[in-house]
Amino acid sequence: MNVLKLKAVSGDNPNDNVKRETVDLGNGSDVVYVQRLIPFDQSWQWFHYLDKHIPWTRPTIRVFGKSFLQPRDTCYVATPGLTELTYSGYQPHAYSWDDYPPLKDILDVVHKALPGSSFNSLLLNRYNGGNDYVGWHSDDEKLYGPTPEIASLTLGCERDFVLKKKPCKKSSELLYGSEPANKKLKKGSHDADQHTFRLKHGSLLVMRGYTQRDWIHSVPKRAKADATRINLTFRRVF
């Protein structure tokens, strides 16, 4: 597996001396990784708050006519009046930012780190150990527009986040949710087509440009990851 050597570049915001690294995926797609966005202790405080107070659910989802228990807990938060989110035949209830005030503080930190961003929805995931995962997919729902910026914050247990180039549109649709997330690279593909980021406690990973159109991503099962990870993905619904 290709664990990236990242090139450090300075942030857009001169007040922001947080180190960030950008990986150009080509064809108008890139990923920004900020390894230490939120200080260690603050990250644990938010982790414990969210672990305890968020109304986590593990919904049944439908993929190609078959029902599955989603292999992680989830919750959705959105500004009122937005188009409702539906994925894999499941429409989550949209909770309000006001229900969980620390989410607004986290949103502020993310907005400051990403000048020009204005997220209005948040999908939370909780992985209760290494058997919980998210399979190959892209977040290419229409409500996010053609080039969504998706900012993904990690709290708790480190996990690998893998990006893989779509072979073509049809086959990537077939991959969605149905292929084991840890499947090896196909023969004929090469290293530039797959990138792995080890997402640290307090880190932020941002997918931009055409990443959702041209790439799929997953958080594979990991036998050794025995602790809980909470992930917050901020998105803008248009």
Ligand SMILES: O=C(O)CCC(=O)C(=O)O
């Ligand atoms: O947990 C992660 O890092 C990724 C979650 C994800 O891809 C999603 O919620 O769409």
Ligand SMILES: [Fe+2]
């Ligand atoms: Fe995703």
